[in-house]
Amino acid sequence: MADITSPVEALHLGSPVSVPPVNTWANVVQQKRSMKKYDVNISETNGESVVMVPEEVFEDSSPLWEDFFIGKFLATAPHVAKVHAIFNKIWALGDKSQMIELIEINSTTMKFRICNPVTRNRVLRRSMWNLAEIPMVMSKWSPFREESSLEFKTVPLWVHLKNVPMDMFSWKGHSFVTSAVGEPVRLHLETAQCSNFKIAKVFVNADFSKELPRVMNFSTSAGKHAKV
Numbered sequence: 001m002a003d004i005t006s007p008v009e010a011l012h013l014g015s016p017v018s019v020p021p022v023n024t025w026a027n028v029v030q031q032k033r034s035m036k037k038y039d040v041n042i043s044e045t046n047g048e049s050v051v052m053v054p055e056e057v058f059e060d061s062s063p064l065w066e067d068f069f070i071g072k073f074l075a076t077a078p079h080v081a082k083v084h085a086i087f088n089k090i091w092a093l094g095d096k097s098q099m100i101e102l103i104e105i106n107s108t109t110m111k112f113r114i115c116n117p118v119t120r121n122r123v124l125r126r127s128m129w130n131l132a133e134i135p136m137v138m139s140k141w142s143p144f145r146e147e148s149s150l151e152f153k154t155v156p157l158w159v160h161l162k163n164v165p166m167d168m169f170s171w172k173g174h175s176f177v178t179s180a181v182g183e184p185v186r187l188h189l190e191t192a193q194c195s196n197f198k199i200a201k202v203f204v205n206a207d208f209s210k211e212l213p214r215v216m217n218f219s220t221s222a223g224k225h226a227k228v
Contacts, residue, residue, distance in 0.1 A: 068141040182206040
Protein backbone atom coordinates (compact mmCIF):
# COMPACT_ATOMS: atom_id res chain seq x y z
CA MET A 1 0.00 0.00 0.00
CA ALA A 2 1.33 3.46 -0.88
CA ASP A 3 2.40 5.76 1.95
CA ILE A 4 0.01 8.70 1.68
CA THR A 5 0.54 11.81 3.77
CA SER A 6 -2.37 14.22 4.06
CA PRO A 7 -1.77 18.00 3.74
CA VAL A 8 -2.54 18.43 7.46
CA GLU A 9 0.01 15.79 8.49
CA ALA A 10 2.60 17.29 6.19
CA LEU A 11 2.17 20.70 7.81
CA HIS A 12 2.83 19.20 11.22
CA LEU A 13 6.00 17.60 9.86
CA GLY A 14 7.19 20.91 8.55
CA SER A 15 7.04 19.89 4.88
CA PRO A 16 6.03 22.50 2.29
CA VAL A 17 2.61 21.73 0.89
CA SER A 18 0.98 23.03 -2.26
CA VAL A 19 -2.78 22.65 -1.90
CA PRO A 20 -4.56 22.72 -5.27
CA PRO A 21 -7.63 24.92 -5.63
CA VAL A 22 -10.99 23.32 -4.99
CA ASN A 23 -12.44 22.18 -8.31
CA THR A 24 -16.17 22.57 -7.83
CA TRP A 25 -18.78 21.75 -10.45
CA ALA A 26 -19.42 25.48 -10.76
CA ASN A 27 -15.75 25.97 -11.69
CA VAL A 28 -15.89 23.13 -14.20
CA VAL A 29 -18.98 24.59 -15.87
CA GLN A 30 -17.39 28.03 -15.92
CA GLN A 31 -14.25 26.63 -17.55
CA LYS A 32 -16.32 24.69 -20.05
CA ARG A 33 -18.23 27.83 -21.08
CA SER A 34 -15.30 30.22 -21.13
CA MET A 35 -14.54 32.05 -24.36
CA LYS A 36 -11.40 33.52 -25.91
CA LYS A 37 -10.32 35.75 -28.76
CA TYR A 38 -8.77 33.93 -31.74
CA ASP A 39 -6.57 35.38 -34.43
CA VAL A 40 -8.63 34.91 -37.57
CA ASN A 41 -6.85 34.98 -40.93
CA ILE A 42 -9.23 35.87 -43.72
CA SER A 43 -8.28 35.11 -47.31
CA GLU A 44 -10.22 35.55 -50.53
CA THR A 45 -11.04 32.80 -52.99
CA ASN A 46 -13.18 33.37 -56.09
CA GLY A 47 -14.35 36.67 -54.65
CA GLU A 48 -15.47 35.14 -51.35
CA SER A 49 -13.95 35.45 -47.87
CA VAL A 50 -12.53 32.16 -46.59
CA VAL A 51 -11.31 31.39 -43.08
CA MET A 52 -9.37 28.20 -42.28
CA VAL A 53 -10.51 26.69 -38.99
CA PRO A 54 -7.51 25.54 -36.89
CA GLU A 55 -7.48 22.06 -35.34
CA GLU A 56 -7.34 23.69 -31.91
CA VAL A 57 -11.04 24.53 -32.21
CA PHE A 58 -11.91 20.83 -32.35
CA GLU A 59 -9.42 19.53 -29.77
CA ASP A 60 -10.88 18.78 -26.32
CA SER A 61 -14.05 20.53 -27.41
CA SER A 62 -17.40 19.31 -26.11
CA PRO A 63 -20.65 20.19 -27.91
CA LEU A 64 -23.15 22.28 -25.98
CA TRP A 65 -25.77 19.58 -26.53
CA GLU A 66 -23.80 16.73 -24.93
CA ASP A 67 -25.85 17.17 -21.74
CA PHE A 68 -29.15 16.23 -23.41
CA PHE A 69 -30.98 12.92 -23.20
CA ILE A 70 -34.30 11.61 -24.46
CA GLY A 71 -36.46 9.60 -22.07
CA LYS A 72 -39.03 7.32 -23.68
CA PHE A 73 -41.77 5.92 -21.41
CA LEU A 74 -43.33 2.60 -22.41
CA ALA A 75 -46.75 3.99 -21.53
CA THR A 76 -48.27 7.42 -20.89
CA ALA A 77 -45.76 9.30 -18.75
CA PRO A 78 -46.59 10.66 -15.30
CA HIS A 79 -47.06 14.43 -15.00
CA VAL A 80 -43.88 16.30 -15.93
CA ALA A 81 -43.72 17.95 -12.47
CA LYS A 82 -43.72 14.54 -10.81
CA VAL A 83 -40.99 13.28 -13.15
CA HIS A 84 -38.93 16.39 -12.45
CA ALA A 85 -39.25 16.04 -8.67
CA ILE A 86 -38.52 12.31 -8.47
CA PHE A 87 -35.58 12.17 -10.87
CA ASN A 88 -33.96 15.22 -9.29
CA LYS A 89 -34.17 13.42 -5.97
CA ILE A 90 -32.67 10.25 -7.46
CA TRP A 91 -30.06 11.74 -9.79
CA ALA A 92 -29.12 15.11 -8.27
CA LEU A 93 -29.09 13.63 -4.76
CA GLY A 94 -30.37 16.85 -3.27
CA ASP A 95 -27.61 19.01 -4.78
CA LYS A 96 -29.44 22.08 -6.08
CA SER A 97 -26.45 23.06 -8.21
CA GLN A 98 -26.90 19.84 -10.20
CA MET A 99 -30.65 20.02 -10.79
CA ILE A 100 -31.96 18.08 -13.79
CA GLU A 101 -33.85 20.11 -16.37
CA LEU A 102 -36.54 18.58 -18.56
CA ILE A 103 -39.29 19.44 -20.98
CA GLU A 104 -42.22 17.36 -22.18
CA ILE A 105 -42.06 16.39 -25.86
CA ASN A 106 -45.28 14.37 -25.98
CA SER A 107 -47.33 12.06 -23.74
CA THR A 108 -44.60 9.40 -23.65
CA THR A 109 -41.39 11.34 -24.27
CA MET A 110 -39.36 13.89 -22.32
CA LYS A 111 -36.08 15.66 -23.00
CA PHE A 112 -33.61 15.84 -20.10
CA ARG A 113 -30.55 18.02 -19.53
CA ILE A 114 -28.02 16.46 -17.13
CA CYS A 115 -24.95 18.66 -16.61
CA ASN A 116 -23.08 16.37 -14.22
CA PRO A 117 -20.98 13.93 -16.33
CA VAL A 118 -20.90 11.35 -13.54
CA THR A 119 -24.69 11.37 -13.37
CA ARG A 120 -24.92 11.23 -17.18
CA ASN A 121 -22.77 8.10 -17.27
CA ARG A 122 -24.79 6.47 -14.50
CA VAL A 123 -28.10 7.23 -16.20
CA LEU A 124 -26.91 5.97 -19.59
CA ARG A 125 -25.22 2.88 -18.17
CA ARG A 126 -28.42 1.69 -16.53
CA SER A 127 -30.46 2.71 -19.60
CA MET A 128 -33.89 1.74 -18.23
CA TRP A 129 -35.51 3.42 -15.21
CA ASN A 130 -38.89 2.95 -13.57
CA LEU A 131 -41.16 5.74 -12.40
CA ALA A 132 -44.53 4.96 -10.83
CA GLU A 133 -44.17 1.42 -12.25
CA ILE A 134 -43.77 2.80 -15.78
CA PRO A 135 -40.46 1.84 -17.46
CA MET A 136 -38.53 4.64 -19.16
CA VAL A 137 -35.61 4.17 -21.54
CA MET A 138 -32.89 6.84 -21.63
CA SER A 139 -30.89 7.56 -24.77
CA LYS A 140 -28.39 10.24 -25.81
CA TRP A 141 -29.92 13.06 -27.83
CA SER A 142 -28.15 14.46 -30.88
CA PRO A 143 -29.18 17.21 -33.33
CA PHE A 144 -27.70 15.08 -36.13
CA ARG A 145 -30.58 12.65 -35.72
CA GLU A 146 -33.31 14.99 -34.55
CA GLU A 147 -35.93 13.22 -36.62
CA SER A 148 -35.03 9.77 -35.34
CA SER A 149 -33.90 10.71 -31.85
CA LEU A 150 -37.20 9.58 -30.37
CA GLU A 151 -36.83 6.11 -31.86
CA PHE A 152 -34.86 3.39 -30.13
CA LYS A 153 -33.52 0.43 -32.05
CA THR A 154 -33.07 -2.12 -29.28
CA VAL A 155 -33.17 -2.00 -25.50
CA PRO A 156 -32.20 -4.92 -23.23
CA LEU A 157 -34.91 -5.88 -20.75
CA TRP A 158 -36.47 -8.81 -18.93
CA VAL A 159 -39.77 -10.02 -20.38
CA HIS A 160 -42.18 -11.78 -18.02
CA LEU A 161 -44.42 -14.37 -19.70
CA LYS A 162 -47.59 -15.72 -18.11
CA ASN A 163 -49.58 -18.79 -19.10
CA VAL A 164 -46.88 -20.34 -21.29
CA PRO A 165 -48.20 -23.79 -22.36
CA MET A 166 -46.25 -26.67 -20.83
CA ASP A 167 -45.38 -28.07 -24.25
CA MET A 168 -43.80 -24.68 -25.10
CA PHE A 169 -41.89 -24.39 -21.81
CA SER A 170 -38.59 -24.99 -23.57
CA TRP A 171 -35.67 -23.02 -25.00
CA LYS A 172 -37.31 -23.11 -28.44
CA GLY A 173 -40.76 -22.28 -27.06
CA HIS A 174 -39.59 -19.29 -25.02
CA SER A 175 -37.46 -18.13 -27.94
CA PHE A 176 -40.44 -18.23 -30.28
CA VAL A 177 -42.79 -16.39 -27.90
CA THR A 178 -40.33 -13.59 -27.09
CA SER A 179 -39.33 -13.17 -30.74
CA ALA A 180 -42.50 -11.09 -31.01
CA VAL A 181 -40.79 -8.59 -28.68
CA GLY A 182 -37.24 -8.68 -30.05
CA GLU A 183 -34.17 -10.91 -30.00
CA PRO A 184 -34.17 -13.51 -27.19
CA VAL A 185 -30.84 -13.70 -25.34
CA ARG A 186 -31.14 -15.99 -22.31
CA LEU A 187 -33.49 -17.50 -19.75
CA HIS A 188 -33.62 -16.39 -16.16
CA LEU A 189 -32.09 -19.01 -13.84
CA GLU A 190 -35.49 -19.42 -12.16
CA THR A 191 -37.06 -20.28 -15.51
CA ALA A 192 -34.21 -22.52 -16.66
CA GLN A 193 -34.48 -24.52 -13.43
CA CYS A 194 -38.29 -24.76 -13.79
CA SER A 195 -38.81 -23.47 -10.25
CA ASN A 196 -41.71 -21.25 -11.36
CA PHE A 197 -44.13 -22.28 -14.12
CA LYS A 198 -46.51 -19.34 -13.54
CA ILE A 199 -44.10 -16.72 -14.87
CA ALA A 200 -41.27 -17.34 -17.34
CA LYS A 201 -38.54 -14.70 -17.48
CA VAL A 202 -36.54 -14.13 -20.66
CA PHE A 203 -33.85 -11.52 -21.27
CA VAL A 204 -34.55 -9.87 -24.63
CA ASN A 205 -33.05 -7.16 -26.79
CA ALA A 206 -36.42 -5.55 -27.37
CA ASP A 207 -37.21 -3.98 -30.74
CA PHE A 208 -38.31 -0.41 -29.99
CA SER A 209 -38.96 0.49 -33.61
CA LYS A 210 -42.47 -0.86 -33.07
CA GLU A 211 -44.93 -0.94 -30.20
CA LEU A 212 -44.24 -3.77 -27.78
CA PRO A 213 -47.11 -6.28 -27.47
CA ARG A 214 -48.74 -6.62 -24.06
CA VAL A 215 -50.60 -9.84 -24.86
CA MET A 216 -50.14 -12.32 -27.71
CA ASN A 217 -52.47 -15.10 -28.88
CA PHE A 218 -50.76 -18.21 -30.23
CA SER A 219 -52.31 -21.03 -32.23
CA THR A 220 -50.91 -24.32 -33.51
CA SER A 221 -51.80 -26.47 -36.50
CA ALA A 222 -53.16 -29.02 -34.01
CA GLY A 223 -55.83 -26.50 -32.97
CA LYS A 224 -54.27 -25.50 -29.64
CA HIS A 225 -54.57 -21.89 -28.51
CA ALA A 226 -52.79 -19.89 -25.83
CA LYS A 227 -52.82 -16.29 -24.66
CA VAL A 228 -49.40 -15.24 -23.27
